[in-house]
Amino acid sequence: MDFGKTHFASQIGQPSIRYFWWTRFEAMAAWFIENEHRRRDDLQSIYAEINGMIFLQADQGPVKLTARADRLEYDKEGEWTIVDYKTGTVPSGSLIKKGVRNQLAVEGLIAFDGGFESLPAGEIRSLEYWQLSGKKSAPGEIKTPFADLFDIDEIRGRLERLANYFDRADTPYPSELDPTNVPPFKPYQHLSRSREWLYGDNADE
Incomplete structure (x- = not known):
């Protein structure tokens, strides 16, 4: 818990941090420590x-x-x-x-x-x-x-x-292999420009 207090110290004065995120952190930390004790043996x-x-x-x-x-x-x-x-x-x-x-x-x-x-x-x-x-x-x-x-x-x-x-050599590398199941994180989206060709005015290009 002391590690958490150190990391939260600079922002703990903000109400949203103190009453929302800090209380959640305390609950998670307590659960984590209890779980850790059960497993370590x-x-x-x-x-x-x-x-x-x-x-x-x-x-x-x-x-x-x-x-x-x-x-x-x-x-x-x-x-x-x-x-x-x-x-x-x-x-x-x-x-x-x-x-x-x-x-x-x-x-x-x-x-x-x-x-x-x-x-x-x-x-x-x-x-x-x-x-x-x-x-x-x-x-x-x-x-x-x-x-x-x-x-x-x-x-x-x-x-x-x-x-x-x-x-x-003939395998394409599509930006979105399955548009119905897009991963939540796409680190290369800015390189693929997928939003531009999916939603832009020149969608047929």
């Missing part, structure tokens, strides 16, 4: 913000796959639990099954192969979203939509097929 190590990398075997040569995990837990059985923190909406099971939201699956594959910064390879015990809202009724909640959807061979095969597809 079964763990060997916890790692935060860890970079990982493996190579996929594609037809045109190896393809580097990278990820950065919010939290990795290595338990006493030598298995990994991978955690992604969410302050917004958690991806649904249907989106995960379709492969639309696959960040945790990618991190699971990297951990299974031992690709996280000199950490050992190991079986995947759980892939979890920790949804942190700060609400009084449920300041935090652990969700495991991958429970029956994570298969190492299937994930690896799907990613290798995707790499092969985009390795082909």
Whole structure:
């Protein structure tokens, strides 16, 4: 809690910060600490913000796959639990099954192969979203939509097929592969100029 007070100190005088965000932070922190105490007895190590990398075997040569995990837990059985923190909406099971939201699956594959910064390879015990809202009724909640959807061979095969597809010279790179299911964050939107050609006057160009 002291770390939170330090970071909030410069703005705690603002009513919106003091009475809205700080109270939410207190609720989330209390939930987090209680949850941490429950889990630690079964763990060997916890790692935060860890970079990982493996190579996929594609037809045109190896393809580097990278990820950065919010939290990795290595338990006493030598298995990994991978955690992604969410302050917004958690991806649904249907989106995960379709492969639309696959960040945790990618991190699971990297951990299974031992690709996280000199950490050992190991079986995947759980892939979890920790949804942190700060609400009084449920300041935090652990969700495991991958429970029956994570298969190492299937994930690896799907990613290798995707790499092969985009390795082909005749494969286009559309800005929005599926306009009905656009990702919430598009870091390259300004380069694609998608809004210009979608909503501009020259839509037929």
